[in-house]
Amino acid sequence: MTEETIKPLSEPVYNHAHGRLLLPGTRYWPTDMWKSPWSLPTYRRGAAVLAGLITGGAAAAWFVGEIGPRLAPLYAAAEAFALSHDIPAFWISVVWTFIKGAILLLAPLVNALFAVWWERKISAHIQSRLGPMYVGWWHGALQTLADGIKLFLKEDIIPDCADKLVHTLAPIVVVIPAIIVFAPVPFGSGLVFADIDIGTVYVFAVGGVSVMGIIMAGWSSGNKFSLLGGLRSAAQLVSYELPRTFAVLPVIMLAGTLNIAEIASSQAGYWGGFVPRWFIFYPVVGQVAFIVFLIASVAETNRVPFDIPEAESELVAGFNTEYSGMKFALFFLSEFAYVLLSCLLMASFFFGGGAAPLPFLDFLPSWAWFLSKTLLLMFCFLWFRWTFPRFRVDRLMDFNWKFLLPVSLLNIAAGGLLIWLIS
Amino acid sequence: MTETIIFYMLSAVILLSALGVVLLPGLMHSALCLGLCLAGVAGIFASLGSDFIFAAQILVYVGGIAVLILFVVLLAANASEKMTRQISEAWLPSLLICSAFFWAFLKVTRYFSGLSAQTAPSPSVKAIAALLLGEYAVPFELISIVLLASMTGAVLFGRRKAE
Numbered sequence: 015m016t017e018e019t020i021k022p023l024s025e026p027v028y029n030h031a032h033g034r035l036l037l038p039g040t041r042y043w044p045t046d047m048w049k050s051p052w053s054l055p056t057y058r059r060g061a062a063v064l065a066g067l068i069t070g071g072a073a074a075a076w077f078v079g080e081i082g083p084r085l086a087p088l089y090a091a092a093e094a095f096a097l098s099h100d101i102p103a104f105w106i107s108v109v110w111t112f113i114k115g116a117i118l119l120l121a122p123l124v125n126a127l128f129a130v131w132w133e134r135k136i137s138a139h140i141q142s143r144l145g146p147m148y149v150g151w152w153h154g155a156l157q158t159l160a161d162g163i164k165l166f167l168k169e170d171i172i173p174d175c176a177d178k179l180v181h182t183l184a185p186i187v188v189v190i191p192a193i194i195v196f197a198p199v200p201f202g203s204g205l206v207f208a209d210i211d212i213g214t215v216y217v218f219a220v221g222g223v224s225v226m227g228i229i230m231a232g233w234s235s236g237n238k239f240s241l242l243g244g245l246r247s248a249a250q251l252v253s254y255e256l257p258r259t260f261a262v263l264p265v266i267m268l269a270g271t272l273n274i275a276e277i278a279s280s281q282a283g284y285w286g287g288f289v290p291r292w293f294i295f296y297p298v299v300g301q302v303a304f305i306v307f308l309i310a311s312v313a314e315t316n317r318v319p320f321d322i323p324e325a326e327s328e329l330v331a332g333f334n335t336e337y338s339g340m341k342f343a344l345f346f347l348s349e350f351a352y353v354l355l356s357c358l359l360m361a362s363f364f365f366g367g368g369a370a371p372l373p374f375l376d377f378l379p380s381w382a383w384f385l386s387k388t389l390l391l392m393f394c395f396l397w398f399r400w401t402f403p404r405f406r407v408d409r410l411m412d413f414n415w416k417f418l419l420p421v422s423l424l425n426i427a428a429g430g431l432l433i434w435l436i437s
Numbered sequence: 438m439t440e441t442i443i444f445y446m447l448s449a450v451i452l453l454s455a456l457g458v459v460l461l462p463g464l465m466h467s468a469l470c471l472g473l474c475l476a477g478v479a480g481i482f483a484s485l486g487s488d489f490i491f492a493a494q495i496l497v498y499v500g501g502i503a504v505l506i507l508f509v510v511l512l513a514a515n516a517s518e519k520m521t522r523q524i525s526e527a528w529l530p531s532l533l534i535c536s537a538f539f540w541a542f543l544k545v546t547r548y549f550s551g552l553s554a555q556t557a558p559s560p561s562v563k564a565i566a567a568l569l570l571g572e573y574a575v576p577f578e579l580i581s582i583v584l585l586a587s588m589t590g591a592v593l594f595g596r597r598k599a600e
Contacts, residue, residue: 177465180465180466180469210488211488211560211561211562212488212489212492212560212562215489215492215493215496216492218496218500219492219493219495219496219499219500220495222495222496222499222500222501222504223476223495223499223500225500225504226469226472226499226503226504226507229504229507229508229511230469232511233465233507233510233511241511244511245508245511245512248504248507248508248511249508251504252501252504252505252508255500272562
């Protein structure tokens with residue numbers, strides 16, 4: 015195409031795709047959209063909206079302040095009221111545990127509502143589409159809610175050749191560990207449901223139970239694709255569990271504790287006044303541990319490029335082929351719950367939890383830093399999904415056993431060396 | 438009171454699922470019951486206040502052993518197994534052997550049955566680590582050598598013959 019074949023416009027045209035007015039006399043080339051993105055009004059508007067969201071969020075977080083100390087007098091007042099009405103302390107603690115549990119339950123649920131929408135928007139923008147735009151007031155914000163209502167109203171189908179009981183139990187076995195695994199995970203300083211000493215071991219132990227539910231789902235569906243998906247999933251999850259756990263060991267050795275909140279708080283302070291003492295900034299050991307943990311976490315959550323258990327091009331949808339309605343939604347919910355869990359763990363293990371990245375930024379409360387680090391890491395998770403092609407099943411195993419596992423083992427030794435050098 | 442209720446509930450889960458492992462038709466159901474049984478044992482550990490043993494039990498037995506058994510069942514299962522008998526021909530000798538073992542265990546555990554246990558999980562990791570890497574360092578390293586040897590043996594037997 016030469017310049018002569020593109021005729022100058024005779025009248026002004028508004029180009030909806032790029033959001034700009036083309037004036038008469040201009041020659042509009044199809045490649046103009048790559049010229050400079052900042053010349054597009056939509057681009058500038060989007061950047062302004064993003065800057066406004068970040069500023070507004072920061073202002074709101076600054077206004078709210080630390081949540082834990084704010085709620086403590088509320089709890090003290092409620093406890094005093096209950097005690098004055100002759101309610102035994104045991105029942106107060108039981109009810110308080112239930113209330114905290116109900117609040118904690120919101121984390122995976124709200125996360126799923128948000129993350130599904132976010133994932134669809136990210137995938138759409140990576141593929142030059144718009145994604146959901148109609149439901150809700152702003153950019154399809156309520157699309158997931160509408161999808162949830164649809165899933166509620168769907169018929170619950172159990173195939174004839176399925177093992178009925180196991181088929182029904184499988185989503186439950188998957189989703190219960192995905193929820194109770196959040197118990198020792200901090201959401202900010204003082205914001206932890208169960209501040210137990212063995213938090214890290216607990217998280218890896220309980221998170222590993224979900225694979226039983228996936229195997230149950232694959233086997234009980236009475237479908238060869240489901241069975242293959244379940245098999246692959248069992249092999250993959252059991253294998254990637256090892257480098258994922260070993261990657262955290264140097265962090266535990268450096269922090270000297272298994273309590274996740276204490277690991278996060280042990281990274282407080284700055285080197286030379288401006289480099290935070292986060293474990294990711296420890297030379298070599300921290301970066302290798304983080305990368306191994308990130309890769310293994312993506313594999314543990316069954317996401318692309320490690321999604322061979324549900325590879326739709328070869329296995330239809332793998333272990334959840336025969337599930338519909340809410341049972342399918344439970345599998346989806348637990349997948350996103352594990353994504354959130356991995357991001358929270360990475361934020362606590364490698365990015366200092368609620369610590370500010372620079373000393374002068376610590377006017378924002380710790381939960382705001384925790385949330386923003388988690389969301390940034392979650393963006394990476396969603397980004398990978400639309401960037402990398404899927405592994406082949408044998409390459410996947412080779413990569414784990416012949417690369418990740420030796421690297422993570424060497425990293426443990428390097429961590430010991432580092433501790434010896436520091437002390 | 439609450440501890441007793443929880444103990445009996447967990448015991449019921451363990452016993453029923455253990456019976457399920459032996460009696461249920463189908464390898465898969467037995468394997469799933471085994472997973473439930475091991476999780477129940479983990480619950481007992483937690484109710485006795487031993488946090489690390491609880492997590493290790495879940496990590497190794499429920500998340501590791503039971504999943505590996507399920508994996509084997511997925512590879513080995515076939516449709517006809519639901520018809521096979523669950524009770525073997527030699528049920529009477531096995532019953533006798535089991536009762537003998539049960540009686541022996543009863544004799545041994547009787548001395549510890551009245552001990553009171555802590556209810557809230559108390560941090561035990563540091564104490565366990567100090568024991569394992571201090572007083573019991575030699576047995577600990579010996580166990581790791583045994584595990585290494587078995588792993589090497591498994592690799593040797595699992596390896597394909599060189600062309």
